[in-house]
Amino acid sequence: MLTVENLNVTLRNGDVQKHVLHGVSFSIPVGKIIGIIGESGSGKSVLCTTIMQLFRKQRQVTGEIIYKGQSLLDLPEKAMSKLRGDEMALIMQNPMAMFNPIVTIEQHFVETIQAHRKATKKQARDQAREQLKRFQLFDEAVLKKYPHELSGGMLQRIMIAIAASLNPSLLLADEPTTALDTTTQLEILKELRKLHGATGMSMLVVSHDLGVIANLAEEIIVMRHGVIVERGTANHILQHPIHPYSQTLVAARDEHCTLDELTDHFDGVITGELMLYDENHWVRMETRV
Amino acid sequence: MITIEQVSKCYTKKTLFKKASIVQAVRNISLTIQEGRCFALVGPSGSGKSTLGKMILGIEKPDTGSIYFHETNIHQAKGEERRFLQHALQVVFQDCHSAVNPRMKVRDIIAEPMRVHQQLTKQQIEKQVGELLEMVGLNREDMHKYPHQFSGGQLQRITIARAICTKPKLIVLDESINSLDVLVQISILKLLKKLQQELNLTYFFITHDLHAVKLFADDVALMHQGEIAECIQVTELANVQHEASKALLAAQLPIDCVHNYLRDVKEHVS
Amino acid sequence: MKKKWALYVSSVLTGLLFLAAIFSPWIMPNDPHAPNMVMKLQGFSVQYPLGTDHLGRCVLSRLIEGTRVSLSIAFVVLIATLTISMIVGLIAGFVGGWIDIILMRVCDILLAIPNFIFALVIVGALGAGMKNLLIALVLVTWVGFARIIRNMVKSLKETDYVIYAHVCGVAKWRIITRHIVPFVFPQMLLLKLISLGTTILMISELSFLGLGVTAPIAEWGMMISESKTYLTTQPELMLIPGIMISLTVLIFNAFGDSLRDVLYPKTT
Numbered sequence: 001m002l003t004v005e006n007l008n009v010t011l012r013n014g015d016v017q018k019h020v021l022h023g024v025s026f027s028i029p030v031g032k033i034i035g036i037i038g039e040s041g042s043g044k045s046v047l048c049t050t051i052m053q054l055f056r057k058q059r060q061v062t063g064e065i066i067y068k069g070q071s072l073l074d075l076p077e078k079a080m081s082k083l084r085g086d087e088m089a090l091i092m093q094n095p096m097a098m099f100n101p102i103v104t105i106e107q108h109f110v111e112t113i114q115a116h117r118k119a120t121k122k123q124a125r126d127q128a129r130e131q132l133k134r135f136q137l138f139d140e141a142v143l144k145k146y147p148h149e150l151s152g153g154m155l156q157r158i159m160i161a162i163a164a165s166l167n168p169s170l171l172l173a174d175e176p177t178t179a180l181d182t183t184t185q186l187e188i189l190k191e192l193r194k195l196h197g198a199t200g201m202s203m204l205v206v207s208h209d210l211g212v213i214a215n216l217a218e219e220i221i222v223m224r225h226g227v228i229v230e231r232g233t234a235n236h237i238l239q240h241p242i243h244p245y246s247q248t249l250v251a252a253r254d255e256h257c258t259l260d261e262l263t264d265h266f267d268g269v270i271t272g273e274l275m276l277y278d279e280n281h282w283v284r285m286e287t288r289v
Numbered sequence: 290m291i292t293i294e295q296v297s298k299c300y301t302k303k304t305l306f307k308k309a310s311i312v313q314a315v316r317n318i319s320l321t322i323q324e325g326r327c328f329a330l331v332g333p334s335g336s337g338k339s340t341l342g343k344m345i346l347g348i349e350k351p352d353t354g355s356i357y358f359h360e361t362n363i364h365q366a367k368g369e370e371r372r373f374l375q376h377a378l379q380v381v382f383q384d385c386h387s388a389v390n391p392r393m394k395v396r397d398i399i400a401e402p403m404r405v406h407q408q409l410t411k412q413q414i415e416k417q418v419g420e421l422l423e424m425v426g427l428n429r430e431d432m433h434k435y436p437h438q439f440s441g442g443q444l445q446r447i448t449i450a451r452a453i454c455t456k457p458k459l460i461v462l463d464e465s466i467n468s469l470d471v472l473v474q475i476s477i478l479k480l481l482k483k484l485q486q487e488l489n490l491t492y493f494f495i496t497h498d499l500h501a502v503k504l505f506a507d508d509v510a511l512m513h514q515g516e517i518a519e520c521i522q523v524t525e526l527a528n529v530q531h532e533a534s535k536a537l538l539a540a541q542l543p544i545d546c547v548h549n550y551l552r553d554v555k556e557h558v559s
Numbered sequence: 560m561k562k563k564w565a566l567y568v569s570s571v572l573t574g575l576l577f578l579a580a581i582f583s584p585w586i587m588p589n590d591p592h593a594p595n596m597v598m599k600l601q602g603f604s605v606q607y608p609l610g611t612d613h614l615g616r617c618v619l620s621r622l623i624e625g626t627r628v629s630l631s632i633a634f635v636v637l638i639a640t641l642t643i644s645m646i647v648g649l650i651a652g653f654v655g656g657w658i659d660i661i662l663m664r665v666c667d668i669l670l671a672i673p674n675f676i677f678a679l680v681i682v683g684a685l686g687a688g689m690k691n692l693l694i695a696l697v698l699v700t701w702v703g704f705a706r707i708i709r710n711m712v713k714s715l716k717e718t719d720y721v722i723y724a725h726v727c728g729v730a731k732w733r734i735i736t737r738h739i740v741p742f743v744f745p746q747m748l749l750l751k752l753i754s755l756g757t758t759i760l761m762i763s764e765l766s767f768l769g770l771g772v773t774a775p776i777a778e779w780g781m782m783i784s785e786s787k788t789y790l791t792t793q794p795e796l797m798l799i800p801g802i803m804i805s806l807t808v809l810i811f812n813a814f815g816d817s818l819r820d821v822l823y824p825k826t827t
Contacts, residue, residue: 259478402729406728
């Protein structure tokens with residue numbers, strides 16, 4: 001459904017240029033959940049916003065992003081904004097910052113729905129109520145509330161509901177649970193799993209928390225400094241990570257290690273090519289002569 | 290070392306048009322923190338853990354109850370006792386970037402607590418700051434740089450160096466590793482453990498991450514809505530009794546539950 | 560790139576204005592005060608590049624002296640209001656409590672009175688003259704800045720590093736000088752530079768009404784006022800000082816704005 005090929009992204013801020021993504025290639029098959037795990041500076045957030053073709057003016061992008069046969073990089077802005085929300089939705093890290101504080105939740109729903117469908121205000125409101133029921137947010141009073149009156153977890157669930165209201169085929173989630181505490185995190189992950197189960201929509205989940213990725217993704221991509229380090233099924237990556245960097249990440253969350261046994265840094269430079277190691281398991285390794 | 294007796298605190302939330310609502314942040318808590326150990330306080334956000342940390346440091350006063358450092362009441366200490374407490378109790382905050390004045394050089398940031406009660410010459414300060422920087426794994430030359438030139442992990446090390454410069458007895462770690470990457474978190478925890486052994490420190494570790502608690506702490510108290518649900522040693526975490534504690538444990542995401550996920554999916558599909 | 564050029568151009572122009580003000584006695588072609596009824600209302604000539612006014616005084620020389628008058632008054636006002644508003648804002652923001660409430664209510668009351676009318680009332684009560692003009696301007700302008708400073712101080716008090724300094728027992732005055740002033744002062748200086756144009760405008764407005772500088776000292780607003788009767792015959796006597804006022808205000812505004820854009824660029 002979505003194929004990214006040899007993507008290189010450079011950020012431009014005035015005179016300063018920063019090359020954040022190097023030769024990133026992967027694909028999201030229909031109906032699968034792909035997880036990207038990376039620390040800060042790995043370029044994972046930039047990847048999400050580049051797929052959505054946001055911040056076009058401040059970025060220099062080469063490579064290909066193909067969505068359902070259409071190249072997104074060549075698409076003019078008008079056509080792209082139709083795709084956004086309708087076919088591809090993005091939920092981001094801090095739910096409190098994603099809502100306009102002087103607008104009610106209902107308005108947020110109506111605005112999104114009316115942007116992509118021909119609907120009167122009443123119809124949009126009915127659709128909003130439908131969405132809430134679908135996500136088991138039974139309290140209709142929530143529609144009349146303002147964002148600051150609700151907790152972070154509640155807002156994130158509403159954000160997922162709004163994103164899903166137009167039945168997109170692809171959902172991008174950029175650190176969906178980072179700003180929430182552990183009990184709420186579990187609820188949000190359950191929501192996302194239910195959504196996936198009910199609609200079969202493809203998802204790309206990006207996080208620095210291996211626990212989140214492990215609980216959601218069927219395939220995992222490990223990134224560091226803008227480069228894909230390892231890629232494969234969740235099982236493979238979590239149980240048999242091959243690249244030393246992936247091994248460090250997995251070991252850091254190992255329940256059975258003590259503090260002294262864990263490595264706390266990764267010094268190696270990422271070199272080499274992505275090579276097929278096993279069935280659907282790619283690892284960046286030096287080519288052996 | 291620290292005895293907390295029957296401490297409570299509530300905040301009144303005043304809004305312009307609604308009635309003032311009273312939030313009971315901390316309800317009747319009693320705890321003892323043993324010297325030389327790491328005591329973790331765990332709970333979801335809003336459970337009052339930060340409030341308790343602030344009360345230990347003296348930033349907030351409890352409405353009822355008292356907090357004692359050995360025999361001294363923290364909130365009633367004056368003069369010499371007060372000065373002693375200012376040296377003995379230190380803190381490392383959650384966000385390293387807002388914990389330092391961005392316009393000050395690292396040397397002045399670290400030396401600030403030292404300068405409070407002593408007149409030191411420039412050479413003395415630079416010598417001590419240099420030693421502290423080396424103790425936390427940074428270079429002596431870093432003392433002439435500014436905060437924005439450092440990464441999150443390095444900046445947190447600087448705040449740790451600042452906390453140990455007065456040779457404190459207790460350091461409150463208020464969600465100190467939350468905003469850092471996983472590998473950096475581990476390196477900071479290792480540094481803290483090393484410093485604990487070298488300087489005979491006691492830690493009060495406020496967090497909501499049970500994984501870090503298992504790696505780092507000796508004793509743990511689980512908080513729930515302002516009260517202590519359970520207070521046990523870390524080795525006994527598997528045997529918690531209280532409902533809220535069990536919920537906390539269940540909320541931790543182990544990374545080998547891929548099998549659970551696949552089972553869930555299969556159930557849904559069929 | 561564009562922003563830096565704006566800064567260069569406007570700072571050169573501002574510098575020129577200041578130089579004209581400082582070296583005015585030496586660059587004036589003629590005496591701005593001496594009346595010369597023989598030469599009155601002359602047009603442009605080599606000796607009188609911008610002509611003479613109704614008392615035969617050289618317009619250009621009076622214009623240059625006006626530069627010195629306006630800029631020096633504005634400068635003194637800047638320093639005085641900076642001092643007063645910093646002190647009030649720091650005390651209100653840092654100490655808080657009753658002092659904060661009282662000081663802010665005083666500011667609210669004073670802010671409710673329109674600036675110009677307030678200045679009019681003060682000068683009207685005290686009488687015209689440079690000293691009273693200064694007093695009026697200072698009293699009018701300090702209020703808004705004090706409020707901004709107080710808000711800045713209040714938010715700075717909540718930052719972790721200020722709380723930390725409290726925990727360590729750092730003395731309050733030291734927290735103010737070390738953590739708060741270095742942050743507040745540059746921002747306030749910038750704000751005041753931007754408002755210099757407004758001050759100069761007010762000086763001219765009050766002088767136009769005869770409530771500012773007294774004759775024979777040259778001031779642009781007064782020059783406009785004195786040339787009112789010659790509007791139809793020699794309009795340039797009103798236009799020239801008017802253009803000078805507009806240009807000066809424009810240059811100062813541009814300088815302040817471009818300085819702010821370069822120092823505090825808006826992040827994307």
